[in-house]
Amino acid sequence: MSAILVAGGVLAGLGLLFGLLLAVADRFFKVVEDPRIDAVEKLLPGSNCGACGQPGCRGLAEKIVVGAEKPSRCSVSSPAGLEAIADFLGVEVGDADRRVARVHCGGGLGRARQLASYEGFASCRAAHLTGGGGLECSWGCLGLADCVRACTFDAMRMNAWRLPVVDPDKCTACGDCVEACPRDLIDLMPVSHHLIVQCRVPLAADEARRLCTAACDACGRCAADAAPGLIRMAQNLPVVDYAAGGPAAPAATFRCPTGAIRWVVGEQFAGEEAPAEARRIHA
């Protein structure tokens, strides 16, 4: 009986002692933190995606409160959410252009020449290491959806051509898909940039066209039809430089023989019909 009492007494004593220590620590080692940080963190989406370059939402909240970043740096939050933060702190929302992930390959099933069929571990990265997934084009989309699996915002899906489609409304430009793609086909681009080059083949003319019916064959018509300076050809691909010329207009894409450069508003590959023929192997 006394053993139980002793044990209980010791525990109670320890509890009191540590409680006292904590009370003292709270009193003498107190760090005063700006209460607005907590408030701003609550207003941020809390996805901790890292797209803003900070280690999570709290990191950005700290930066916003001290004025080192604008609320618009958060690409996940809705405009209303950003407005709420700006109102709360009495600062500008900022004018960071909203960015979304864009895919730079329009090949896929039936368009890009397939030399062999890849069987095995269904991952783009694995296929890339294994004879390039049987795709003759060394630069094109392998269609095994590493990017879709990497997306934590449910903003990506594979379409009937086995190309990834990004939902611009859900995309937060966190960059996870950019890192997942072993062929570096995904880029974060401002939504206001509508001219998208859907090819990364650095070859010209027949050499490019034999790889894929949607390949850029470096004819240069887009560069000729665009406003002066807007599009230049580099390494057999058009480079759109919004700072160098403008304005951008859909006219630049009208004469593209393969559809490698597109004027995209909203989702990429929208309105494309499903491929007519199944995958053909050109052995």
Place this chain on the structure above:
Amino acid sequence: MSFARTFRHGVHPHAHKEATEALPVERMPFVERLVLPLSQHAGAPARPVVAVGERVERGQLIAEAAAFVSAPLHAPVAGRVAAIAPRPHPSGRLVPAIELETDPLSSQRLPAGPPLDAGALDNESFVAELQNAGLVGMGGAGFPTHVKYRLPEGRRVERLLVNGCECEPFLTSDHRLMVERAGDVVRGAEIAAAQLGVAETVFGVELNKADAIAALERAVDGRAAMRVVPLAVKYPQGAEKMLIRAVYGVEVPSGRLPLDVGMLVNNVATMTAVADWFDRRRPLVERVVTVSGPGVRRPANLLVPVGTPVRAVLDHCGGLAPETREVVMGGPMMGSPLASLDVPVVKGTSGLLAFTAEEARLPTEYACIKCGRCVEACPQFLNPSRLGRLSRAGRFEEMMGYHAMDCVECGSCSFACPSGIPIVQLIRVAKGALRERAVAEAAR
């Protein structure tokens, strides 16, 4: 009877060498067009020194090394440069290559020059000579040989190991080379050993190649500080760290090279190429390739000019059986399946294997039952099961803590896995991503 030496762990795949191990090496005829990718080695691609349309002689330099870790290319045939353009590479990618058109009227003799006395060279010029020969590791990895021979200040190599394990199933190219050119294997090793000033040279050969062991022993005859060490048959004994462990019981520390334990490992084919260069001034322009597998009508060991398209080699062996599903370059354990038969044989091509649906079949994948067979198989003492699961979850950084980078990608784990999990693939994926990140990090 004493047990033959070997390393711990590893697996025992069926050897399948009976189809070609007794067949003498025959010369593959020259084909009309050869494709020489500028990257046949690890490191910087070679830089062409010929122009399109130019005539080249057999053995002439056509592309020079672009950096220290790079190797030059020599013309395997006399003919004309038809193109310098991207061509399919065994990796499945289109990479710049020199295409040669064979001159049908040329005698295609490879002239032998006066021998070069390697003993008179200092380390630096010896390394330069090795690079001039276009030598790359011929066991498959394709690492430029000369890089291994550059000794940092104050470093010494005490032991030279010549790798005649050929532990991959089906392959017999090194086996035939040891039987038929044992003298040159030993001669190459002698040149290298004299240059390095090693205390001992060891030829490590697995016991299933008794004739090769006998031939090497005859060739070694009487030379001091050279011996042939028979090894128990086990995969992946031909991996250099395993070979060192098998012969000497010495462990190469994680992230270090054999040089750090005073050793150097070279493949037997690389040794004959060293002899060819110093004794006959012949660069590396051809190599022995084993063509085998159930899909090949007439299996053979062929001496193939580098750059010969795989399709031509297979046609020379009677073509593919109609039920062929897959052609693999290299061995079945570590080799890579080819996406196209238009890719050429490169300096690191040890074999071409054609498999039917039976051998190419993928195992049905089940959940990991944590039986530990992959752990027992891993010659690097890693935990492949854990690495595989982390890779699938995308937790690549965490894998560094489990020494993912020490993985030699031998595939023993996948071979041993009763659940058919593509463990080595998972690890390779992660290693690729980690290397990419390291490069991006360094660029920042």
